[in-house]
Amino acid sequence: DAGVIQSPRHEVTEMGQEVTLRCKPISGHDYLFWYRQTMMRGLELLIYFNNNVPIDDSGMPEDRFSAKMPNASFSTLKIQPSEPRDSAVYFCASSFTAGRSYEQYFGPGTRLTVT
Amino acid sequence: ELKVEQNPLFLSMQEGKNYTIYCNYSTTSDRLYWYRQDPGKSLESLFVLLSNGAVKQEGRLMASLDTKARLSTLHITAAVHDLSATYFCAVASGTYKYIFGTGTRLKVLA
Numbered sequence: 001d002a003g004v005i006q007s008p009r010h011e012v013t014e015m016g017q018e019v020t021l022r023c024k025p026i027s028g029h030d031y032l033f034w035y036r037q038t039m040m041r042g043l044e045l046l047i048y049f050n051n052n053v054p055i056d057d058s059g060m061p062e063d064r065f066s067a068k069m070p071n072a073s074f075s076t077l078k079i080q081p082s083e084p085r086d087s088a089v090y091f092c093a094s095s096f097t098a099g100r101s102y103e104q105y106f107g108p109g110t111r112l113t114v115t
Numbered sequence: 116e117l118k119v120e121q122n123p124l125f126l127s128m129q130e131g132k133n134y135t136i137y138c139n140y141s142t143t144s145d146r147l148y149w150y151r152q153d154p155g156k157s158l159e160s161l162f163v164l165l166s167n168g169a170v171k172q173e174g175r176l177m178a179s180l181d182t183k184a185r186l187s188t189l190h191i192t193a194a195v196h197d198l199s200a201t202y203f204c205a206v207a208s209g210t211y212k213y214i215f216g217t218g219t220r221l222k223v224l225a
Contacts, residue, residue: 031211042215042216042217042218043203043215043218045212045213045214048211048212050211055211056212091157091158093158095211100165101146101163101165102146102207102210102211103148103160103163104148104160104205104213105160106150106157106158106159107157108156108157109157
């Protein structure tokens with residue numbers, strides 16, 4: 001299994017630009033999570049989906065952030081417009097409910113720098 | 116609201132020594148996870164603890180869970196340099212959400 005796939009791995013953009021991060025979960029997993037990691041705030045859950053439906057977006061910081069999951073194998077996290085304080089590593093993770101452990105498997109992350 | 120605290124935040128130890136990392140949480144939960152993160156890398160799952168009294172061991176690492184005390188420990192035995200990394204605990208909040216601890220940055224000195 002290829003694991004969770006994220007793209008791009010690195011993104012550098014200017015303030016005000018739109019940024020789109022992409023994630024492909026592990027095949028067969030029915031939960032998908034987006035996290036943000038910064039030195040100041042640690043690992044924060046932004047939003048998660050079950051069977052492509054957003055369940056909890058209470059961690060999304062502002063209306064500038066939006067996430068979609070159009071099908072079971074693809075999700076996007078979009079920031080528009082981007083700001084320097086959005087600079088962070090964004091992780092996608094997936095899990096499946098068939099196993100009672102509910103263990104989350106993390107992708108390699110996207111390092112976002114907004115200048 | 117579930118809060119998760121880890122201590123210490125930083126740990127520098129000599130090779131061959133033993134040490135314990137602590138993970139405390141504020142409200143009831145019956146599942147806890149330990150992850151390892153190397154610099155610039157993703158999170159790698161180490162242990163899944165699913166019940167009170169659960170104990171898991173892998174190599175020089177052993178994790179345990181006491182749900183009544185709301186405490187998990189990650190014990191390191193005879194540390195080696197390759198164990199240098201940041202270790203996170205994550206506590207289940209409800210069925211599917213995790214709340215992560217602050218992380219413990221471990222440095223093992225030769």
